[in-house]
Amino acid sequence: MAVSTLYTPQALNSTCSISTPAKSHVGFHQKQLVFYRRTSKRVGGGGGSAVITCSAGDSQTVVIGLAADSGCGKSTFMRRLTSVFGGAAEPPKGGNPDSNTLISDMTTVICLDDYHSLDRTGRKEKGVTALDPRANDFDLMYEQVKALKSGVAVDKPIYNHVTGLLDPPELIKPPKILVIEGLHPMFDDRVRDLLDFSIYLDISNEVKFAWKIQRDMAERGHSLESIKASIEARKPDFDAYIDPQKQYADAVIEVLPTQLIPDDNEGKVLRVRLIMKEGVENFSPVYLFDEGSTISWIPCGRKLTCSYPGIKFHYGPDTYFGNEVSILEMDGQFDRLDELIYVESHLSNISTKFYGEVTQQMLKHADFPGSNNGTGLFQTIVGLKIRDLYEQLTSSKAAAPLEARKA
Amino acid sequence: MATLSGVNFVTPRFVVADAPGFGKGGPVKVLCLNRPWKRVSQLESKGLKGIRPVRAVPDSISEKVEKSIKDAQETCSDDPVSGECAAAWDEVEELSAAASHAKDKKKDDDPLENYCKENPETDECRTYDN
Numbered sequence: 001m002a003v004s005t006l007y008t009p010q011a012l013n014s015t016c017s018i019s020t021p022a023k024s025h026v027g028f029h030q031k032q033l034v035f036y037r038r039t040s041k042r043v044g045g046g047g048g049s050a051v052i053t054c055s056a057g058d059s060q061t062v063v064i065g066l067a068a069d070s071g072c073g074k075s076t077f078m079r080r081l082t083s084v085f086g087g088a089a090e091p092p093k094g095g096n097p098d099s100n101t102l103i104s105d106m107t108t109v110i111c112l113d114d115y116h117s118l119d120r121t122g123r124k125e126k127g128v129t130a131l132d133p134r135a136n137d138f139d140l141m142y143e144q145v146k147a148l149k150s151g152v153a154v155d156k157p158i159y160n161h162v163t164g165l166l167d168p169p170e171l172i173k174p175p176k177i178l179v180i181e182g183l184h185p186m187f188d189d190r191v192r193d194l195l196d197f198s199i200y201l202d203i204s205n206e207v208k209f210a211w212k213i214q215r216d217m218a219e220r221g222h223s224l225e226s227i228k229a230s231i232e233a234r235k236p237d238f239d240a241y242i243d244p245q246k247q248y249a250d251a252v253i254e255v256l257p258t259q260l261i262p263d264d265n266e267g268k269v270l271r272v273r274l275i276m277k278e279g280v281e282n283f284s285p286v287y288l289f290d291e292g293s294t295i296s297w298i299p300c301g302r303k304l305t306c307s308y309p310g311i312k313f314h315y316g317p318d319t320y321f322g323n324e325v326s327i328l329e330m331d332g333q334f335d336r337l338d339e340l341i342y343v344e345s346h347l348s349n350i351s352t353k354f355y356g357e358v359t360q361q362m363l364k365h366a367d368f369p370g371s372n373n374g375t376g377l378f379q380t381i382v383g384l385k386i387r388d389l390y391e392q393l394t395s396s397k398a399a400a401p402l403e404a405r406k407a
Numbered sequence: 408m409a410t411l412s413g414v415n416f417v418t419p420r421f422v423v424a425d426a427p428g429f430g431k432g433g434p435v436k437v438l439c440l441n442r443p444w445k446r447v448s449q450l451e452s453k454g455l456k457g458i459r460p461v462r463a464v465p466d467s468i469s470e471k472v473e474k475s476i477k478d479a480q481e482t483c484s485d486d487p488v489s490g491e492c493a494a495a496w497d498e499v500e501e502l503s504a505a506a507s508h509a510k511d512k513k514k515d516d517d518p519l520e521n522y523c524k525e526n527p528e529t530d531e532c533r534t535y536d537n
Contacts, residue, residue, distance in 0.1 A: 120498060127490025129497035161505045162468060164498075215507050221473030222503070229483070230503075233496035 060397055061149050062390045063178045065185030065198040067245050069208075069238070076368045077201065077379050078181060082107050084361060084383035085177065095170050098160045108175035112182025113159045115141040120164025131183055131237040138188040145194050148174045177390055186245040197283065197389055199382060200249035204256045205231075210267025247321035250280045251385075253378050260309035260331055269309055271331040272374025274381070278317075278324040282392040285326040286349050286381055288315035292326075297346075304342050307335050311343070330374035337363070343377075350381055351388035358384070468506045475499045 068075060082089040082104045089102035089109060100111035117137040118126065128135050144154040155169040186192045186200070203211070209231060216222045246252055252275040258264055259271055276285035288295045294316035300306035311332035318327050328347075334340045337359065344350070344358045352358060361380045362371055370376040479495035486492060523532035 120501070123494050124491070124498065127494050129490075129493050130501065131497070161501060162509075164501070212503075216503050219472050219503060219506060220469055221476045226476050226480070226499070229479070230496040230499050233479075233483070233493045234500060237493060237497075 060394055061151065061174050061176065061178050062196045062393055063145060063149050063180065063194055064386055065192075065195040066179060066181040066201070067183065067185050067199070067242065067249065068181060068201040069183065069203070069242065075181070076365075076370060076376075078102065078109050078179065079368065080361070080365060080376070080379045081179065081383040081386065082109070083364060084380070084387055092170060096158050096160075096167055098162055098167065099158055099170055100161070101156075101158075101170065101172065103175070106175065107177040107179060108172060109179045109181055110156065110172065111159070112136075112141065112180055112184060113161070114157050115182075116159045116166065119159070119166050129234060129237045131234060131241050133184065133187060133241055136184060138184075138191065142188060142190045142194075144172075145178070145180060145191055148172065148178050149194055150174075176394075177386075183242055184245070186248045187241065192248055196393065197251075197280075197386060198249045200246050200252045202246060202252055202254040204254070206257045206265065207255050207267050207270065210257075210265065214267075247323070250277045250283060251275065251382055252320070253375070253382070255375060258309065258331055260312065269331075269333055270370075270373050270375060271329065272378055273327055273329040274374075274378040275318075275320055276326050276328070277320075278326060282389045283385060284349050286328050286347055286385075287326060288313060288328065288347060291348070292317055299339070299343055299346070304339060306332075306339060309333070311339065313343075328378075330377060332373070334372045334377075340377075347381075351384045468502065468509050472499065472502045472506050475502050 066077065068077065078089065082102065085104065085106040087104040087106070089104040089107060091097070091099050092101055092103055100114060102109040113130070115137050116130065116135055118128065118135045123130065123135050126134070130136075140157075144156055147154050151174045153171055153173045156172045157169045158167040159165075160167045180191075180195075185195070186198055192198070209228070212227050212231065213224070216227050217224075252273075254273040254275060256271045256273070257267065258269040261269055274286065276283070278285065285291075288297060295314070297313040297315075298310065299313065300310045309332055311330065311334070313331075314327070314329040316327060318325050320327075334343075340362060341356060341359045344352075344356065347358075350358060358377070358380055361383070362376055365371060365376075368376065370379070475495070475498050479492070479499050482489075482495040483492040519531070523529075526532060
């Protein structure tokens with residue numbers, strides 16, 4: 001145990017609780033530092049001195065899993081999520097410039113591609129795609145996520161997407177919220193048990209094709225055929241290893257082509273479904289008007305005028321892979337601010353801290369893709385739900401020391 | 408100077424050892440730098456015919472994408488259902504994603520914004536909220 005004087009408590013990353021010296025945390029694997037503060041401004045009613053126990057390992061690291069195809073830490077979802085908690089997420093300063101990790105004040109986003117056991121050449125030799133579990137080291141993934149969850153820093157390998165090689169590891173310190181994003185967050189059941197919340201981003205084939213065309217057509221060498229061939233070749237592995245993770249997710253964001261425009265193949269107007277599992281601890285699904293009933297809602301009418309193709313909502317209970325779920329669905333686009341605020345005011349259980357928070361978050365990132373449709377809306381709402389889940393989890397864990405403080 | 412942007416002799420990529428008269432990757436004499444067309448022909452005469460200029464990262468990723476597509480098409484023409492074919496197209500997908508990320512990163516790269524992120528207290532970076 002190290003005892004030293006503390007002048008700037010803000011420097012600590014882990015949360016501190018004031019406790020009596022006799023209290024001990026038995027049975028946890030954690031690093032404990034005891035700081036003795038000489039001058040105190042606001043020490044729980046006491047006079048000049050108090051003992052502050054700062055344990056990085058109070059298991060207050062909340063772990064979120066996000067399953068998404070091709071995209072790591074730089075994706076829009078991650079940026080929205082980290083923005084809900086405040087601050088922009090940046091790659092670690094002074095480290096490998098090709099690192100996939102993003103760090104902000106509260107969150108650290110880890111890309112699961114870093115746990116590839118085979119680099120690009122290795123996979124080519126064995127004839128194995130990155131989607132195949134044989135290309136990933138799930139044992140290491142489990143060990144390191146477990147370590148971070150219990151407050152121990154780890155040396156995580158780096159998979160360099162530019163060179164296709166495995167670079168020397170970087171140090172990752174346990175954050176308040178750890179997000180693991182990649183192809184297989186829910187594949188291994190040990191890792192799945194460590195997750196406090198899991199999300200699966202399910203893009204339908206038509207929308208995937210349209211998005212990849214937009215992304216790749218400007219690239220030299222790519223043609224419609226090559227893009228199609230690339231999707232087709234990866235499909236068997238995707239269906240076998242990635243898609244089944246859907247059934248384990250607490251929330252699935254499904255992106256489909258719109259039903260408002262017949263024969264639309266541009267993928268600009270989207271139908272997005274937020275499938276929320278019932279009975280998940282600390283997570284209450286979003287609903288429209290009356291929880292548990294089936295609602296069909298077109299907000300455009302007398303109070304709100306929308307431009308073509310308009311907006312259509314649907315909400316109702318359903319079953320999804322044998323689980324009870326609630327589905328909130330939005331088809332169409334937002335064109336104006338007042339459409340967004342109108343819709344927000346009619347949604348319930350969105351875990352906002354003030355009226356208009358969803359709209360504010362969407363406006364903050366109006367340049368992100370999906371900011372005018374259900375993808376942005378539901379990603380923002382899921383971000384708020386995760387914040388709510390984090391606050392519930394940390395307040396329940398702090399409840400015990402709080403009692404000691406009051407006593 | 409725009410003329411200097413093309414060739415960099417200090418990078419280890421170039422096989423400088425073959426050329427007589429050149430040191431071990433040492434810098435070129437200043438005289439030559441002002442007349443790149445002359446220098447290129449000098450290089451060729453000294454046997455450095457294979458040098459290609461080092462390009463910025465996004466271009467090389469684009470080249471990688473192009474190459475990987477050609478490789479994938481070749482591999483798959485032999486056997487369209489093999490693991491090698493799937494692995495080849497997976498590589499194309501990975502590189503395409505990396506290329507698009509690099510493009511986005513380049514778009515966001517504003518030198519003033521980057522400077523102000525590190526040094527918000529300097530005069531250029533002061534913001535007035537009222």
